[in-house]
Amino acid sequence: MTLSLSFCLHLSAAIFSIGVYGVLTRSNLIVILMSLEIMLNAVNLSLVAFGRAFLTDLTRDPSGPQVFVIMVLAVAAAEAAVGLSILLAVYRKWRTTNAGEIDLLKG
């Protein structure tokens, strides 16, 4: 049994929407960072799906999206590393991970 391209794309869109929903509605900063990772994973899923679809199409080069997936993973790792260390710095100063309470800058 093989999964169809459209199924993978719908799944990816759904996962992406879940990520966006999480970023917009959650107030815990760690959950927000997790939702961002979910969004990036949805991107990866859709790229992998396209890459596999191109395997059956001899006019396209399937390696492109697959290489891009690896790069997205690397970027996601870098962002997570920087994001978590910034979060740690924030927690040390504010003693909270609630986005609503960190509100010194506004106006």
Add this chain to the structure above:
Amino acid sequence: MHLLNHLQALLTLPVAVTAPGVEQFRDTFYPAIIDSLKYFGPETQVAVAAIAILLLDLVLPIQFSKHLAWAAILGCLAPLSGIGHYYEDSKSLFLGMLVIDPFANFFKAFFLLGSIPVIMLSFVSRKLEGRRMGEYYFILLSSVFGAMLMASSTHFLTLFLSLEILSVCSYILVGYFRTERKGAEAALKYIIYGSIAAAIMGYGFSLWYGMTGSGEISSLARVFWSPEHEIYTERNQQALAALTVTFAFLFVFVGFAYKIAAIPMHFWAPDVYEGAPTVVTAFLSVISKAAGFAILLRFLGGLSSSVSGLAPGDMAVKLWAGVDWRLILIVISILTMTLGNLAALWQTNLKRLMAYSSIAHAGYLLMGLSILGTATRYTGTQTIAFYLVAYLSMNFGAFAVAILVENRLNSSELEDYKGLGRRAPFLAGALTVFIFSLIGVPPTAGFMGKFHLFMGIIDVGGWPYYLLAIAAAMNTALSAYYYLKIARVMYFEKGSSLELIQSSALGRVVVVGMLFLTFYLCFCADSILKTTLNLGMHV
């Protein structure tokens, strides 16, 4: 290979026949990559300088650490010779990943030269004193490296990666004073908004890849022109394909809009600009924004006439349902400048005010983008490149004054600028000049920059462009109110103290340099305009 074949058999997938063999790699790819390396010299030099600074800092005693600034300046100057040597070359590098052309070279030189005032201001900034500076200059040069790559990328892989190199480095720079509440909060907001933008842009790239089967910038243009792409021709799916491409375009645009702080991704700017170290704010507002515009020019330039073989001036650039993408840009431009200027009216902190002003200037610069690919006397690339140089002079000047004042007063609240006209006549006078330049009053760089932007859109004609011109003119008048408020506070309001404000010699050198550039760009605009006119892109 055996394992791969086996796995593909399990997954009932056919083996890709197009996979390049060893011979092809040896005969075609390898020589091309080796040949590209010599054009990659400037970027390599910046990277080597950055790593050398990081290593030097390990062996230097801490009191010499701040003098790494000179090494960083050297690292910005050295690549210029390579850029000058290959300035006129127009060539695709690394199998279509990067490109070298006058456009990329101009922006690389812009980023390198623009980083020098940033480094000098970091040197004089009192807040950064007594720290180990190796990491700071390492990250600063890394972000310049990312910006240089942004100017020359032509494939979505390099677009995404270079944008992220600059972004991740900027997150660290913004949060450099991690023990300060404001700094940490600003960095946190920056990285969350930045990651959202990156994820949306990545999703756009994946759709783009799926629709076109190729990651080169020009491939998107091909689908725009002929939606009847081979795969999607069955049963009249052109409309769906065009809709998907439109979404891909908008998603990717969100990522770039975040970099230039335009609507709809502008929320971060005020908070980040206020919370970041002032030097970093200056860097973000000029270099990072210029890098965003370089990448946007390359991206949208790929959609316009030269690539697709469309006649210059042809407005038939259509998205789904026949929407011209320039119309979208006009709407975004009007909204961005209006929002920036309106919100700036109530600001009481100079850095926050400059943040909204930089949003407004992103709106003005978008005017230049909206005339891309039209046949007028002024091309979009020319007006934007010129305005960016003018913006560099006035914005760095204003931030240099802000840093020198902050060194003494430890504040950037407008309240503390009262009576600055007496306490620091030179700084106050210089800031006034930069303010007039930001408004766009002659004889300053800002006037010439805005003049050419206006001439560009009026030349194109048509009601959307006239509407844009009217909106921009009204915004310029609106912006005069809050810019002049700064001058009023400095000269006509009495402060609590009359003590003179001393400033360091190097800081004054930066201010004088920016003053010179501000006037030079007005009186000798032609020489720069001639340079910016010939910023050809490799096709």
